Amino acid sequence: GIQVEQSPPDLILQEGANSTLRCNFSDSVNNLQWFHQNPWGQLINLFYIPSGTKQNGRLSATTVATERYSLLYISSSQTTDSGVYFCAVGGGATNKLIFGTGTLLAVQP
Amino acid sequence: KAGVTQTPRYLIKTRGQQVTLSCSPISGHRSVSWYQQTPGQGLQFLFEYFSETQRNKGNFPGRFSGRQFSNSRSEMNVSTLELGDSALYLCASSLAYEQVGGYTFGSGTRLTVV
Numbered sequence: 001g002i003q004v005e006q007s008p009p010d011l012i013l014q015e016g017a018n019s020t021l022r023c024n025f026s027d028s029v030n031n032l033q034w035f036h037q038n039p040w041g042q043l044i045n046l047f048y049i050p051s052g053t054k055q056n057g058r059l060s061a062t063t064v065a066t067e068r069y070s071l072l073y074i075s076s077s078q079t080t081d082s083g084v085y086f087c088a089v090g091g092g093a094t095n096k097l098i099f100g101t102g103t104l105l106a107v108q109p
Numbered sequence: 110k111a112g113v114t115q116t117p118r119y120l121i122k123t124r125g126q127q128v129t130l131s132c133s134p135i136s137g138h139r140s141v142s143w144y145q146q147t148p149g150q151g152l153q154f155l156f157e158y159f160s161e162t163q164r165n166k167g168n169f170p171g172r173f174s175g176r177q178f179s180n181s182r183s184e185m186n187v188s189t190l191e192l193g194d195s196a197l198y199l200c201a202s203s204l205a206y207e208q209v210g211g212y213t214f215g216s217g218t219r220l221t222v223v
Contacts, residue, residue, distance in 0.1 A: 033211045041146075041197050041217045048211030086152065096142065096154035096165055097201070097212060 002027045006087050006100035013077050013107050021072040021103045023087030031090035031097070032063050034072050036083050043086065046072070077107045111136065113202050113215035121221045127188040130218045134181050134202030141183040142212065143175060146197040155198075158183055159205075190222045 003026040013019055025032070032050045035043040047054050047061040049070065054061055058077075063070040074081055084104050088097040114133040122128050134141050143155040154167040158177035175185040181202075187194055197219050201212040 031211060035214070041199075041219065043199060043201075043214040045211060045213055088152075096157060096167065097144075098154070099144075099152040101151055 002029065002089055002091060002098050004087060004089055004098050004100040006085075006103050008103060009101065010104045011106070013105070015077060015079060015107055015109050017077050017107075018073070018075045019077060019105070021074070021085055021087075021105075023070040023072070023089075023100055025068050025070075025087075025089045027068070027091065028065065029089040029091035031088075032070055033088050033097070034061055034070070035086045035088065036081075037086060037102075038083055046085075074105075077105075079107045079109055081105060082107045113200055113213055115198075115200050115215035115218050117218060118216065119219050119221075121223060122190050123223055124190055124192060126190050127186060128190060128220060129184055129186045130198055130200075130220075132183045132185075132200030132202075132215060134183070134200075135213055138202035138204050138213075139181050140203045140205060141177055141181060142201045142203075143183070143185050144199045144201065145169075146199060146217075147193075147195075152199070155185065187220075192222050195220060195222045 005024045034046040049063045051065040058075045060073045084102040086102045087100045140159045142157040146152045157165045161177045172188045177183045197217045199217045201214045203212045
């Protein structure tokens with residue numbers, strides 16, 4: 001099955017700093033999503049981005065499907081950005097999402 | 110519009126009991142998937158339902174089952190609970206089986222088995 005790797009596993013930032021999170025996947029996909037898991041456990045959908053570039057406020061994402069990676073950019077980070085960021089992909093014969101192991105982000109004031 | 114609603118939010122059960130979790134998808138969404146999240150195994154796919162039919166199933170024992178109703182609401186059931194079933198159970202809905210537009214997740218049900 002498809003393998004999903006996220007890096008870095010942990011990241012500590014000072015408020016106001018920028019960061020880039022990476023997601024590599026091992027096969028072609030027809031779905032790629034970035035999620036932020038809040039402290040209560042809910043997965044908040046940040047981007048649905050199987051290819052191309054999208055921006056939403058301080059967040060943006062780029063997926064290069066031909067090279068099998070996606071990047072999530074967080075600019076001017078805030079303490080509320082803290083939490084775990086997951087990349088999840090879907091494709092092939094099944095419809096399920098395969099999640100990476102996540103990046104734990106801590107933004108310090 | 111309302112999001113994905115999962116009930117209950119928290120549950121404490123005893124080993125050997127059974128439990129039923131409920132998920133109401135976003136209005137108009139016909140595909141519902143269930144995932145289990147544990148610290149050791151991360152997020153793992155349980156099963157997916159579309160139009161009341163189970164379309165995919167993950168690698169979980171037969172104690173885990175589910176169903177979908179005609180209004181797209183879904184339930185999952187775990188019988189003969191084990192300590193290892195303690196986890197956050199997340200439900201996701203999507204518009205159609207083809208994943209166009211991606212999945213939206215609910216707030217989850219946190220199950221503790223004692």
